[in-house]
Amino acid sequence: xxxxxxxxxGLAVFLAFFLFPFYYNLGKANARPELKxxxxxxxxxxxxxxxxxxxxSKDFMRAEHMQLLNDWRDSVVRDGNRIYTNAEGRHHLMSLxxxxxxxxxxxxxxxxxxxxxxxxxxxCFNCHVEPKENKx
Amino acid sequence: xxxxxxLKIAGASTVLGxxxxxxxxxxxxxxxxxxxxxxxxxxxxxxxxxxxxxxxxLRTEEDYQKCIDACHNIHNVPTFKNDLQHEVKWxxxxxxxxxxxxxxxxxxxxxxxxxxxxxxxxHCKEPACVRVCPxxxxxxxxxxxxxxxxxxCIGCRFCMAACPFGAxxxxxxxxxxxxxxxxxxxxxxxxxxxxxxxxxxxxxxACYERLAIGQQPACVEASNGAILFGDLxxxxxxxxxxxxxxxxxxxxxxxxxQPSIYYVIGGSEHA
Numbered sequence: 201x202x203x204x205x206x207x208x209x210g211l212a213v214f215l216a217f218f219l220f221p222f223y224y225n226l227g228k229a230n231a232r233p234e235l236k237x238x239x240x241x242x243x244x245x246x247x248x249x250x251x252x253x254x255x256x257s258k259d260f261m262r263a264e265h266m267q268l269l270n271d272w273r274d275s276v277v278r279d280g281n282r283i284y285t286n287a288e289g290r291h292h293l294m295s296l297x298x299x300x301x302x303x304x305x306x307x308x309x310x311x312x313x314x315x316x317x318x319x320x321x322x323x324c325f326n327c328h329v330e331p332k333e334n335k336x
Numbered sequence: 337x338x339x340x341x342x343l344k345i346a347g348a349s350t351v352l353g354x355x356x357x358x359x360x361x362x363x364x365x366x367x368x369x370x371x372x373x374x375x376x377x378x379x380x381x382x383x384x385x386x387x388x389x390x391x392x393x394l395r396t397e398e399d400y401q402k403c404i405d406a407c408h409n410i411h412n413v414p415t416f417k418n419d420l421q422h423e424v425k426w427x428x429x430x431x432x433x434x435x436x437x438x439x440x441x442x443x444x445x446x447x448x449x450x451x452x453x454x455x456x457x458x459h460c461k462e463p464a465c466v467r468v469c470p471x472x473x474x475x476x477x478x479x480x481x482x483x484x485x486x487x488x489c490i491g492c493r494f495c496m497a498a499c500p501f502g503a504x505x506x507x508x509x510x511x512x513x514x515x516x517x518x519x520x521x522x523x524x525x526x527x528x529x530x531x532x533x534x535x536x537x538x539x540x541x542a543c544y545e546r547l548a549i550g551q552q553p554a555c556v557e558a559s560n561g562a563i564l565f566g567d568l569x570x571x572x573x574x575x576x577x578x579x580x581x582x583x584x585x586x587x588x589x590x591x592x593x594q595p596s597i598y599y600v601i602g603g604s605e606h607a
Binding site for chain 2: 294327329
């Protein structure tokens with residue numbers, strides 16, 4: 201091999217840089233985000249109905265909330281339909297600002313926790329108004 | 337591998353690549369099959385919504401400002417101080433010549449020459465803005481309201497060029513920003529309605545969000561009877577009664593867009 205030494209040295213330097221994130225984080229446990237659902241509105245709901253519950257089941261919401269929000273948006277803006285009757289037959293007003301964020305008034309401890317962890321940047325809040333965070 | 341085998345593999349992988357994900361996962365449904373979406377029982381409905389503006393009942397500066405503020409405050413419409421270039425407006429004042437061009441003349445009644453007229457989106461029956469929108473961000477609802485879906489707007493401003501009434505404004509600047517003097521563009525932030533973002537077009541949407549829960553549009557409520565709202569296709573509605581009794585005009589009817597705002601000119605004293 202011509203210039204073998206230089207090539208191997210170059211490869212070693214390249215790999216050192218390229219793999220830096222992997223060995224830098226090696227052995228560090230990256231804790232998964234813990235979402236807080238402890239807000240006044242949710243506490244009130246839990247007291248009234250005996251359990252914490254979202255518009256759909258927790259597993260469904262975790263996996264499909266983005267698709268659900270898209271469908272809500274289309275239904276509200278395009279068809280004017282505002283009432284969502286969930287799988288259990290319970291009614292909810294379809295509104296990000298007035299329904300979702302009314303309960304999840306802790307956006308920083310709820311939405312942002314996962315989205316930051318996953319490096320997902322939804323642009324909902326370029327227009328929709330964030331709740332005034334409860335500092336208590 | 338010969339040429340024939342290569343093409344076979346390439347073709348098969350293209351097909352899998354294009355349809356593969358949905359073939360494996362199926363099309364995802366956004367909501368569970370048992371869920372339903374429906375109209376709020378309180379919602380106001382009509383075949384074709386329309387407005388009647390009684391010009392004679394808007395006299396003082398305050399009469400106009402009450403309607404404008406009611407609208408702009410609940411919809412987070414920014415107010416640009418001394419900056420007409422970037423102005424955003426849903427409902428505003430115009431003089432006679434700009435409101436009803438071509439009908440002014442040299443011997444005109446001095447009162448009308450000076451008078452301001454309250455104008456906003458006409459929610460035309462044949463809206464030019466809807467015809468030109470390339471993304472269907474603006475569309476006509478079943479009830480006649482010309483709606484604007486901010487999620488879909490790409491900010492091309494074709495609708496602004498098409499609208500003969502100047503009813504549309506473009507967000508050249510971030511509406512959440514500040515005036516040069518440091519005051520926020522949105523004076524009172526409504527927590528229940530979104531703002532817009534830089535690069536989208538906005539306009540009056542006939543308070544569709546208030547109709548949906550059984551409330552009249554904000555300007556109608558604040559106008560103290562100067563603006564009426566109702567179903568133009570219902571012969572017994574209040575708007576139709578007024579239109580049937582009094583002489584009303586619409587803006588630029590010669591363009592054929594069929595505006596849904598009727599102006600009572602001259603008012604009850606003169607008619």
